[in-house]
Amino acid sequence: MNYQKVFKKQLLPALIAVATVPLFSQTTLAAESAITLEEIVVTARKRQESIQDVPVAVTAITPGQLERGSITSSLELGKMVPNVELHETAIGSESLSASIRGLSYDDIEKSIEPTVGVAIDGVFLASNSGGVFDFFDVESVEVLRGPQGTLFGRNTIGGVINVQRTEPTGEWGAKVEGTFGDENMTDLKALVNMPLGENGGIKIAVKDKQSDSHVYNTTLQDRRPFKDSQSVSVAAKYNFSDKTAAVLTYDDYDHDTTAPDNINTATSPLGVGGRASQADSWKTSPQSLPLTASLVGENMTLKVTHDGDNYQIKYIMGVMDYDEEVHEASWGINGVFFPVDRDQTFKQRSHELQYISDLDGPANFVAGIYTLDADSYITSGPIVPFTANHKLKTTAVFGEMSYDLSDDWAFTFGARYTEEDKNLTSRSWPVGTGNADRLAANPDRTKMLNYGDPDFSDSNTSYRVVLQREFEKGMTYISYATGFRSGGFFNRGSTLSELAPFNSEEVGSFEIGMRSNPTENSQVNITYFKADYTDKQTTIITSGNDPVCGKGTAEAPAAQGVTCSFVRNAGEVSMDGIEFEGVLMPTDALTLRASFGTFSGDYDKFDYNGVDISDKAHLLYAPELTAYLGAEHSSEVAGGTLTWTGGFSYKDEVFTQADWSTYNPATGPVVIIESFETLDLSATYIKDMGNGTLKLRVYGTDVLEDGNRVGRRYDAGAFAWAELVPRRQFGLTVGYEF
Numbered sequence: 001m002n003y004q005k006v007f008k009k010q011l012l013p014a015l016i017a018v019a020t021v022p023l024f025s026q027t028t029l030a031a032e033s034a035i036t037l038e039e040i041v042v043t044a045r046k047r048q049e050s051i052q053d054v055p056v057a058v059t060a061i062t063p064g065q066l067e068r069g070s071i072t073s074s075l076e077l078g079k080m081v082p083n084v085e086l087h088e089t090a091i092g093s094e095s096l097s098a099s100i101r102g103l104s105y106d107d108i109e110k111s112i113e114p115t116v117g118v119a120i121d122g123v124f125l126a127s128n129s130g131g132v133f134d135f136f137d138v139e140s141v142e143v144l145r146g147p148q149g150t151l152f153g154r155n156t157i158g159g160v161i162n163v164q165r166t167e168p169t170g171e172w173g174a175k176v177e178g179t180f181g182d183e184n185m186t187d188l189k190a191l192v193n194m195p196l197g198e199n200g201g202i203k204i205a206v207k208d209k210q211s212d213s214h215v216y217n218t219t220l221q222d223r224r225p226f227k228d229s230q231s232v233s234v235a236a237k238y239n240f241s242d243k244t245a246a247v248l249t250y251d252d253y254d255h256d257t258t259a260p261d262n263i264n265t266a267t268s269p270l271g272v273g274g275r276a277s278q279a280d281s282w283k284t285s286p287q288s289l290p291l292t293a294s295l296v297g298e299n300m301t302l303k304v305t306h307d308g309d310n311y312q313i314k315y316i317m318g319v320m321d322y323d324e325e326v327h328e329a330s331w332g333i334n335g336v337f338f339p340v341d342r343d344q345t346f347k348q349r350s351h352e353l354q355y356i357s358d359l360d361g362p363a364n365f366v367a368g369i370y371t372l373d374a375d376s377y378i379t380s381g382p383i384v385p386f387t388a389n390h391k392l393k394t395t396a397v398f399g400e401m402s403y404d405l406s407d408d409w410a411f412t413f414g415a416r417y418t419e420e421d422k423n424l425t426s427r428s429w430p431v432g433t434g435n436a437d438r439l440a441a442n443p444d445r446t447k448m449l450n451y452g453d454p455d456f457s458d459s460n461t462s463y464r465v466v467l468q469r470e471f472e473k474g475m476t477y478i479s480y481a482t483g484f485r486s487g488g489f490f491n492r493g494s495t496l497s498e499l500a501p502f503n504s505e506e507v508g509s510f511e512i513g514m515r516s517n518p519t520e521n522s523q524v525n526i527t528y529f530k531a532d533y534t535d536k537q538t539t540i541i542t543s544g545n546d547p548v549c550g551k552g553t554a555e556a557p558a559a560q561g562v563t564c565s566f567v568r569n570a571g572e573v574s575m576d577g578i579e580f581e582g583v584l585m586p587t588d589a590l591t592l593r594a595s596f597g598t599f600s601g602d603y604d605k606f607d608y609n610g611v612d613i614s615d616k617a618h619l620l621y622a623p624e625l626t627a628y629l630g631a632e633h634s635s636e637v638a639g640g641t642l643t644w645t646g647g648f649s650y651k652d653e654v655f656t657q658a659d660w661s662t663y664n665p666a667t668g669p670v671v672i673i674e675s676f677e678t679l680d681l682s683a684t685y686i687k688d689m690g691n692g693t694l695k696l697r698v699y700g701t702d703v704l705e706d707g708n709r710v711g712r713r714y715d716a717g718a719f720a721w722a723e724l725v726p727r728r729q730f731g732l733t734v735g736y737e738f
Helices: 003-019 063-068 074-080 269-280
Strands: 057-061 084-089 095-100 116-120 138-145 159-165 173-181 185-195 200-217 222-239 244-258 292-307 311-328 340-357 363-382 386-404 409-428 450-452 455-471 474-485 505-516 522-543 563-587 590-608 625-637 640-651 676-688 693-701 708-715 720-726 729-737
Touching: 063 138, 063 676, 074 084, 074 159, 074 625, 074 640, 084 708, 095 116, 200 720
Parallel strands: 116 159
Antiparallel strands: 057 138, 084 095, 138 159, 173 185, 173 729, 185 200, 200 222, 222 244, 244 292, 292 311, 311 340, 340 363, 363 386, 386 409, 409 450, 409 455, 455 474, 474 505, 505 522, 522 563, 563 590, 590 625, 625 640, 640 676, 676 693, 693 729, 708 720
16 A cells, blocks of 8 residues: 555645634534643753744654653663664664664664664764663653754754753652563662752762563574663763753763574575564574673763853763674674674764853844764774774854744754764775684785775865744744755774765755644644655665676776675665654543654665666665554542553564665565564553652563564665564563662
8 A cells, every 4th residue: 555645635735624613613623621741841943942832843752751751771662663763783883773754774883874864962972872762761762853954053954853861959868670571581770869059969870781582593403591781870960050051971881692593594505494484473493602792882972051141152072982793703603604703993072062042032043163083993803804993073053043034934944064084994804814813814915905094084064944834733844954864984894995085965855844733632733745865875685696796807906705895875765754743631541652754765766787776775774654652541549540552563574784786586585674563561650759769660661562572674785684572562661769
């Protein structure tokens, strides 16, 4: 079924009819009453505003949802936000692969930029490592869809996940919580607040999570361990005056993951053992050696704010410094094939200075400057030994002004100018010459397969223009926004052809939106978007003997490995879609939520070595339909509040990684993840105990289905595999706060 056409021809006219004049009467959706929806304040435009006043497609998780634990981690945002698909990448610990409105990134290399930005406490993550995290110590969560290049910068062409953690309260208090679930999962968390003199406070948060794999290994006749994760966060806040305050946060973390065993999906005999487990709902794998990944490091964030009479100045510094290791040698088979051992270090340093006006007149603005430096070093082998050192430096200036043309009309214009420089120093050696440390056994340059030092420089101006009109029950807007994703290099390459620089890609998005509160207890938001994608970067993984990997000459030697990896500016894409989000409170005890998104995106051009293969290529992780229905009901029970929560979500099928120039769907491997539904249920009981608050929560996720499902597929050219995520899981959370 073409959901896009059905929606536009049938559902959209009905929604518009419901959402306009008739909706504003007391006889539609819900009668006017004393029941009022909770106001949600967001910072989508760097200032605090009601979500219904912001001309941006943004979804926010309310403090109540976070308290009741109905949305517990960054991965679960993909269940309820339209046109969003999120999953964890097993070959990188705590690595988030995010796709919004068909703009996706599904790899782990530090030299390739994500399409969706993640910002924590105002600090933009320069890679997707660390993008999977829980919401225990979080104050607000926002998902901004569409290009956000003006205020959030480079590599936000799909959107931004904006998270703010809680600040020290300056008073004595504590919060402890333990969750216990299937697969021997224990998740222990604690937070303590204490005063720092009369003008400040300190907050200490600790977490420890342990669990076993949800995949039974038929070779070991047992389950492997899965998560072994610890973190400590210390934050200090000091108020120098009633107008100036600073918050310094230090994070130390050690995430060790033994990934759930993969399923080999290659069409060769390698995959025979793996494919057999589909008959028992993907519950088993014969993988003989584990895939282990670790992320160990420390972060530091400093935020200083000064509030003037009609302005705010904000300075944010962020430092991330971590080490990663990955070890894999089986890829879902009962044996050893193409062992990969990777050591990687990464460090980023960013500074951002903002000036945010709060004027009484018709005009207000945000202006700022941003700098980022990032360095990564990787050594990998032993089959194909290589090292790569990648450096990035970028500087940007930005500003956005809103002007009230009248009581009903407003105009916004913003722009961001970015300059950046990159350098890659790559060394690789012939197959089999690596030693146990994955470094070259002979550092002599004459023995190298490849020696490359390419540079890349670019500049870009992104902008956003918005015309907004207020009406009695809400507002409508029309906007055009651009954004860019930085170009550069693929640091996994081992030949000159793989190391060739690729250019930045750009997205221009036209958007029409309506934000409305037809009644005090209802909300209807509708957005239509149409975007054009130019110079699209396309990752291509082929067999090492593919001619595109090298000419086989002394100047450009052919690849000697099993695979060949490179990125090209191969495509142009047109896409559009519609997003609906609605909230209704029929009574003060019941809240209903609904959202859905439609998406249509096709390659207009896909240049592969001079041949247009746009008729064969597909966008990655771009479901045509996403939908969510949720309900919360609260009642007074035994002196406390019992809240029942249910959420049903649907995701359409998606395509995953493949070399579309040679891929044959008749012979495989399979590169489609089939559509699926999930039903999550929970009951949360919260009671005031006099000296504190008790919290009890029982939950079930994906309760309708047993076993596992495929959450990620990857076709590496010479071999392919699938990564599995669990379906039905049950657990209990016990917490106390004072």
